[in-house]
Amino acid sequence: xxxxxxxxxxxxxxxxxxxxxxxxxxxxxxxxxxxxxxxxxxxxxxxxxxxxxxxxxxxxxxxxxxxxxxxxxxxxxxxxxxxxxxxxxxxxxxxxxxxxxxxxxxxxxxxxxxxxxxxxxxxxxxxxxxxxxxxxxxxxxxxxxxxxxxxxxxxxxxxxxxxxxxxxxxxxxxxxxxxxxxxxxxxxxxxxxxxxxxxxxxxxxxxxxxxxxxxxxxxxxxxxxxxxxxx
Amino acid sequence: xxxxxxxxxxxxxxxxxxxxxxxxxxxxxxxxxxxxxxxxxxxxxxxxxxxxxxxxxxxxxxxxxxxxxxxxxxxxxxxxxxxxxxxxxxxxxxxxxxxxxxxxxxxxxxxxxxxxxxxxxxxxxxxxxxxxxxxxxxxxxxxxxxxxxxxxxxxxxxxxxxxxxxxxxxxxxxxxxxxxxxxxxxxxxxxxxxxxxxxxxxxxxxxxxxxxxxxxxxxxxxxxxxxxxxx
DNA sequence: TCAAAAGTGTTTTACCTACACCCATGA
DNA sequence: TCATGGGTGTAGGTAAAACACTTTTGA
Numbered sequence: 001x002x003x004x005x006x007x008x009x010x011x012x013x014x015x016x017x018x019x020x021x022x023x024x025x026x027x028x029x030x031x032x033x034x035x036x037x038x039x040x041x042x043x044x045x046x047x048x049x050x051x052x053x054x055x056x057x058x059x060x061x062x063x064x065x066x067x068x069x070x071x072x073x074x075x076x077x078x079x080x081x082x083x084x085x086x087x088x089x090x091x092x093x094x095x096x097x098x099x100x101x102x103x104x105x106x107x108x109x110x111x112x113x114x115x116x117x118x119x120x121x122x123x124x125x126x127x128x129x130x131x132x133x134x135x136x137x138x139x140x141x142x143x144x145x146x147x148x149x150x151x152x153x154x155x156x157x158x159x160x161x162x163x164x165x166x167x168x169x170x171x172x173x174x175x176x177x178x179x180x181x182x183x184x185x186x187x188x189x190x191x192x193x194x195x196x197x198x199x200x201x202x203x204x205x206x207x208x209x210x211x212x213x214x215x216x217x218x219x220x221x222x223x224x225x226x227x228x229x230x231x
Numbered sequence: 232x233x234x235x236x237x238x239x240x241x242x243x244x245x246x247x248x249x250x251x252x253x254x255x256x257x258x259x260x261x262x263x264x265x266x267x268x269x270x271x272x273x274x275x276x277x278x279x280x281x282x283x284x285x286x287x288x289x290x291x292x293x294x295x296x297x298x299x300x301x302x303x304x305x306x307x308x309x310x311x312x313x314x315x316x317x318x319x320x321x322x323x324x325x326x327x328x329x330x331x332x333x334x335x336x337x338x339x340x341x342x343x344x345x346x347x348x349x350x351x352x353x354x355x356x357x358x359x360x361x362x363x364x365x366x367x368x369x370x371x372x373x374x375x376x377x378x379x380x381x382x383x384x385x386x387x388x389x390x391x392x393x394x395x396x397x398x399x400x401x402x403x404x405x406x407x408x409x410x411x412x413x414x415x416x417x418x419x420x421x422x423x424x425x426x427x428x429x430x431x432x433x434x435x436x437x438x439x440x441x442x443x444x445x446x447x448x449x450x451x452x453x454x455x456x457x458x459x460x461x462x
Numbered sequence: 463t464c465a466a467a468a469g470t471g472t473t474t475t476a477c478c479t480a481c482a483c484c485c486a487t488g489a
Numbered sequence: 490t491c492a493t494g495g496g497t498g499t500a501g502g503t504a505a506a507a508c509a510c511t512t513t514t515g516a
Contacts, residue, residue: 165467204466206467
């Protein structure tokens with residue numbers, strides 16, 4: 001199987017597209033690079049995979065180092081390996097995407113030095129990105145658009161308690177279209193994966209909305225069914 | 232961004248899961264290895280990615296070398312990089328899957344020497360596979376099961392002309408369940424992506440079935456719509 | 463009392479499901 | 490004429506889509 005002219009070694013990395021939802025906007029986490037290469041450019045948080053480290057582990061580690069968050073919904077997205085994607089040589093990157101709830105906190109504190117800062121950027125208004133990271137972002141957007149319509153990943157982005165309107169806004173932003181309020185509610189509540197709480201919004205100058213939370217147990221049951229396909 | 236203890240180089244490869252449909256069975260193409268490592272074991276066709284070769288290109292090249300086929304539907308599946316997936320060191324592999332029409336030909340001639348032989352194996356009855364290739368096969372099966380229900384990739388497996396019953400059989404085999412004949416036909420024809428041909432089966436000792444072919448132009452229109460999601 | 467968002471039902475339409483018999487063909 | 494698979498329609502149920510007004514709250 002070896003033909004030496006084809007065999008070579010490559011550096012490989014992971015890059016993470018971390019989605020958050022805040023101020024009514026879908027955002028992704030970018031770092032400002034502190035390296036000679038693409039110095040001061042914005043880039044996706046990414047890093048070398050360790051010699052004795054699984055890829056998934058590397059992705060989780062990087063996310064932790066940048067955000068202090070663990071146990072986050074995370075999924076492999078795609079592997080980008082164009083010959084010329086890295087100016088200094090062949091670097092193959094495995095992209096992951098993650099979705100986190102910001103819970104109101106405005107800033108995440110990186111615990112590593114390999115980025116000068118980490119900031120949330122609205123997806124609508126991204127700066128120019130280093131390497132082929134714009135391609136990676138584009139692909140991850142396609143992915144969550146498709147995924148949201150058959151799996152309720154949107155909940156990962158919302159706070160523990162949320163109103164149906166907040167949920168609908170999020171769907172509208174991800175799918176980039178208006179949804180009908182009554183139909184949306186009917187459909188969502190029909191899935192029977194939301195638990196209505198006793199609590200209501202407070203301090204709003206309009207009729208207070210009920211809070212709901214996501215019922216992961218019920219969801220798992222539903223998703224089992226979804227996997228068994230439609231006859 | 233560099234922290235030397237994390238940076239290292241890895242060999243990387245592509246592996247292809249090539250699906251075919253023949254004798255009423257879903258099959259995948261396996262090679263018999265001719266290397267010291269896993270000698271004489273069955274494995275997915277895979278190979279080192281070249282220094283100046285894109286990953287996708289490598290996948291296409293390998294498929295060509297093993298089957299003589301080009302311009303095949305092919306898609307990146309997943310990247311497998313467990314630390315211990317290769318006994319001789321860290322090898323990361325990008326898996327692709329492909330679907331080809333066998334057109335009645337029983338054998339494909341590899342044009343390389345890195346496999347002793349290449350054979351079609353029924354998916355129901357696979358031999359033990361080298362490395363973690365069983366995991367890769369499992370993942371690709373999940374993928375096509377899901378994909379077939381929102382994209383008509385099944386056509387790639389059938390001959391140019393096919394009967395609705397052949398198409399239904401293929402769906403049943405991939406989805407692993409019985410489908411209702413009338414409902415299946417109604418739904419398929421409703422998609423309006425099949426062209427009815429004048430031709431019929433010949434030489435069969437029962438009522439001859441009409442041949443259809445896949446209308447890629449109409450399909451593309453449909454798929455555009457599908458991508459714009461449901462309000 | 464006003465502004466702003468919450469909350470609520472019905473009708474129409476399309477699609478999914480279940481189900482059984484006659485037809486055409488070659489042996 | 491027989492065996493084999495090809496081919497067809499309908500009724501009932503479920504989910505999606507379209508659509509507008511009343512309610513609650515604080516300022």
